Amino acid sequence: MSKKILVWFRNDLRLHDNEMLVEAISKSDSILPVYILDPRSFGETKYGTLKTGNIRAQFILESVLGLRASLKQIGGNLLIAEGNPEDIIPSLVQEYEITEVYHHREVAREETHVSTLVENALWKLRVNLKHFIGHTLYNKEDLPFPIKDIPDAFNQFKKKIERDSIIKPCFLAPDRINVAEVIDWGTLSSLEELHLSPQQKDQRADFEFTGGEAEGLVHLQKVIVAMQQAATAKNLILVSKLSAWLAMGSLSPRKVYWEIKKMEGVPNTKAMFNHILLGLLWRDYFRFMFKKYGNTFFSPNGFGSQGLVDAENEQENFSKWKTGQTGFAVVDAVMTELNQTGFISNIARQTAALYLINNLEVSWVLGAAYFEEKLIDYNPASNWGNWANVAGVGNDQKSKSVFDLDKNIKNLDPKGNYALTWAS
Numbered sequence: 001m002s003k004k005i006l007v008w009f010r011n012d013l014r015l016h017d018n019e020m021l022v023e024a025i026s027k028s029d030s031i032l033p034v035y036i037l038d039p040r041s042f043g044e045t046k047y048g049t050l051k052t053g054n055i056r057a058q059f060i061l062e063s064v065l066g067l068r069a070s071l072k073q074i075g076g077n078l079l080i081a082e083g084n085p086e087d088i089i090p091s092l093v094q095e096y097e098i099t100e101v102y103h104h105r106e107v108a109r110e111e112t113h114v115s116t117l118v119e120n121a122l123w124k125l126r127v128n129l130k131h132f133i134g135h136t137l138y139n140k141e142d143l144p145f146p147i148k149d150i151p152d153a154f155n156q157f158k159k160k161i162e163r164d165s166i167i168k169p170c171f172l173a174p175d176r177i178n179v180a181e182v183i184d185w186g187t188l189s190s191l192e193e194l195h196l197s198p199q200q201k202d203q204r205a206d207f208e209f210t211g212g213e214a215e216g217l218v219h220l221q222k223v224i225v226a227m228q229q230a231a232t233a234k235n236l237i238l239v240s241k242l243s244a245w246l247a248m249g250s251l252s253p254r255k256v257y258w259e260i261k262k263m264e265g266v267p268n269t270k271a272m273f274n275h276i277l278l279g280l281l282w283r284d285y286f287r288f289m290f291k292k293y294g295n296t297f298f299s300p301n302g303f304g305s306q307g308l309v310d311a312e313n314e315q316e317n318f319s320k321w322k323t324g325q326t327g328f329a330v331v332d333a334v335m336t337e338l339n340q341t342g343f344i345s346n347i348a349r350q351t352a353a354l355y356l357i358n359n360l361e362v363s364w365v366l367g368a369a370y371f372e373e374k375l376i377d378y379n380p381a382s383n384w385g386n387w388a389n390v391a392g393v394g395n396d397q398k399s400k401s402v403f404d405l406d407k408n409i410k411n412l413d414p415k416g417n418y419a420l421t422w423a424s
Contacts, residue, residue: 080186136287
């Protein structure tokens with residue numbers, strides 16, 4: 001009997017630097033690439049927000065179709081299904097006589113719970129679910145310490161990891177593929193079928209995101225060109241927008257690293273190189289912290305005790321903040337940009353968070369849940385980890401004092417132009 005491996009894609013929607021895909025191809029006669037649109041990713045949360053808003057949902061759909069297009073170019077396809085993976089994957093295993101299932105391991109509770117449900121269902125069929133690690137710049141096994149001993153302070157983590165770890169080369173993208181014979185590869189739901197409406201482009205936006213591996217690689221090359229031309233502030237803004245493709249796994253962090261590393265000798269590029277590398281290291285840090293501490297990051301008190309919450313006015317204040325109607329111009333501008341485009345800079349995120357927590361006395365978890373709905377580059381570890389830090393309940397308790405709203409506002413909008421541009 002021929003060996004067939006089901007490759008379950010989740011947040012790893014690429015061909016390049018994909019060890020799971022490379023190994024599946026090498027160890028099988030044919031593979032069955034699968035993407036499952038899980039309805040639990042699109043419902044309402046206990047905080048009254050959506051799990052996934054329309055802007056990120058559109059980006060996800062584009063990313064999935066981008067993966068299907070990439071697979072078709074090398075003789076394959078992507079089976080798209082909708083429902084619970086723990087029901088669909090065992091059914092496909094039986095239908096296509098699958099011998100093993102491959103997937104990338106996640107770190108946050110909802111994603112790992114789904115993996116466990118799938119693993120348990122496959123165990124009953126005596127089929128193995130093999131886990132791969134492919135979301136970080138540094139591989140877990142290459143760290144200079146076990147997960148339980150990772151330093152809680154980011155600067156210590158950065159120092160040790162840069163000194164004592166290596167970044168592995170990328171896996172090459174396959175140039176041909178044998179896939180199982182499938183009669184109906186499935187169609188992907190539209191935004192409307194997910195009960196969401198398309199977002200109208202806002203003319204104030206200086207950037208437009210389109211999902212998919214091909215788009216991510218094109219944007220990465222634009223960043224390289226920007227680095228060659230000159231490390232200006234505008235180019236730094238361009239650089240920071242790699243995060244949406246990184247969040248979907250349409251770009252590998254190692255691919256980003258090795259491509260920009262080629263620019264190392266070019267004059268005036270060091271600041272941009274360091275800026276990108278710092279972003280990649282923060283992504284790794286929060287992911288490893290989630291691995292170390294599990295789900296403490298989702299608790300309002302986190303690793304400490306959250307500050308004052310004005311329970312009586314919380315919902316009203318939260319509503320004003322969400323809709324950019326607090327009366328505080330810079331914060332309202334940040335929220336308008338977020339609502340209209342799905343993307344705001346890191347300093348804008350901190351500014352909005354600080355104002356919600358300290359000035360409006362709203363629990364930080366409501367803000368984190370709203371960012372989950374709205375951010376095009378949302379990933380659980382970075383979002384909830386950053387919010388916990390700003391709220392002073394993160395795992396590095398020494399970082400409590402580093403956030404300063406007034407200082408942030410001066411850096412974000414020194415001349416008041418930003419608030420004017422994004423006045424709602």
